[in-house]
Amino acid sequence: MSNALPGRATTSALAAAVKYAFSSSLSSSSPASSLAFSSSSTYIRTCHKTARAASPFYTRRFLPPSTVPGMSSQRFYCSSSDANNSNSSSHSNPPPPPPTQPHCHHLHHPSTPTLSSQPPTSTTTTTTSETPVMPDEAISQYLRQSHARVFEHNRAWVTEQTRKDPDFFVKLSAGQKPEYLWIGCSDSRIPAEQIAGLQPGEAFIHRNIANLVNNVDLNVMSVIQYAVRHLEVKHIIVCGHYGCGGVAAAMTPQDLGILNPWLRNIRDVYRQHSAELDAIADKTARCNRLVELNVMEQCRNVIKSAAVQQSYSKKKYPIVHGWVFGLDNGLLKDLNIGFENMLAEIQKIYNLDDL
Structure with missing residues (x-):
């Protein structure tokens, strides 16, 4: 019986979404590019959930940088360990789960990727799709955009408050x-x-x-x-x-x-x-x-x-x-x-x- 799982197609879609997300974030420093990045991130999470549901061996991990300073070695792994295992009769060696990490509900969202010092491994034949994720310049640009977005929202808020009450800030400063x-x-x-x-x-x-x-x-x-x-x-x-x-x-x-x-x-x-x-x-x-x-x-x-x-x-x-x-x-x-x-x-x- 073939071991190819539905997660294989979703994994490919996820990899494509990753590329789209980061290319969108790099293409422009405008608010529109920030929105594109946010929408793509949502799509990535959706693909991830679909792939994980389809394949019990699907994993998603961010690897910490192996060099300091900089994060140029960071990679996004999206893989289904059995994607090309059509000749194997069972999944006897799925990738080991990531180590348990201390967490705080204030800071850790359930969809936050787990951290691991090693990429997904398996003793069976595994095809791992590695897509570079946010090189140094991409990280810098994303941080600039997310910082600037707060000031954009602030200016929009000021405009809205003034529209509703022209004396709003006069009263506030009193x-x-x-x-x-x-x-x-x-x-x-x-x-x-x-x-x-x-x-x-x-x-x-x-x-x-x-x-x-x-x-x-x-x-x-x-x-x-x-x-x-x-x-x-x-x-x-x-x-x-x-x-x-x-x-x-x-x-x-x-x-x-x-x-x-x-x-x-x-x-x-x-x-x-x-x-x-x-x-x-x-x-x-x-x-x-x-x-x-x-x-x-x-x-x-x-x-x-x-x-x-x-x-x-x-x-x-x-x-x-x-x-x-x-x-x-x-x-x-x-x-x-x-x-x-x-x-x-x-x-x-x-x-x-x-x-």
């Missing part, structure tokens, strides 16, 4: 008086203003990995004090999100280097609620529950601050809220932490109200 302090996760998929329908000037934003409020973190504590005492925000929102990579990493019992002291805060939350969490069999559900518990714990940490306690005693604001954003549906969930009850409980020990 000063800020935001209603909200938003403490959220650094994840690039959680843009605070967009998901909450807020405009520039309506929210004071602080973000870090897994939306933590650590009392020895001078960054977040300074943000809280400035927002409460000088900006006089009315609401403080701690917003996490389901599927948080920081929370998932904290659930992994292993050494994560410089992240250890940061993630220890989340691991302490797990320890405090281990009975509840260990009873949840599904790992995803357990992680999502830890996301909620972490948000509630960070709300407590906000309430422990002197600025919040003293302001609330005098002015009856700010109110602290715990929310979670759903990446799968775009909705915000209010955890209804019960601010006043939480404040009263905390002040049994952490009473910093000077009145």
Whole structure:
């Protein structure tokens, strides 16, 4: 029986798409070429998925450079290890999977190619199509285009805002008086203003990995004090999100280097609620529950601050809220932490109200 798989044709299409993508990116420095590169990249990913579904031995890898400096040796491998194995009766030696890489959901998209120091190998006869991908000049040109694109978008945004409100930037430059302090996760998929329908000037934003409020973190504590005492925000929102990579990493019992002291805060939350969490069999559900518990714990940490306690005693604001954003549906969930009850409980020990 022939071993030629449908992935063979798709592999060829993928190689052609790669050539088209990079030739498009090099042909012009105009925005149109950037769009062509983006469209071609989408087409490449589509071909990759199709080929992978058609052939279990299809691989896609970026090889790291073998020379320093420069990246001239980088190659894009698109291959089906059995493409020309019509004389073989079985696929007994598929290419080995790439080594497991540490990853963070904030930075690593599922479609990101894996890294390997070697091209796909197999003891069976293999035809590997090697296409040079983005030589040094192509990389430089792509980086210039992606950098310039931000300024193009900025100018378009300015034009649109001015069209809708000719005094928009006059008002914006007059000063800020935001209603909200938003403490959220650094994840690039959680843009605070967009998901909450807020405009520039309506929210004071602080973000870090897994939306933590650590009392020895001078960054977040300074943000809280400035927002409460000088900006006089009315609401403080701690917003996490389901599927948080920081929370998932904290659930992994292993050494994560410089992240250890940061993630220890989340691991302490797990320890405090281990009975509840260990009873949840599904790992995803357990992680999502830890996301909620972490948000509630960070709300407590906000309430422990002197600025919040003293302001609330005098002015009856700010109110602290715990929310979670759903990446799968775009909705915000209010955890209804019960601010006043939480404040009263905390002040049994952490009473910093000077009145």
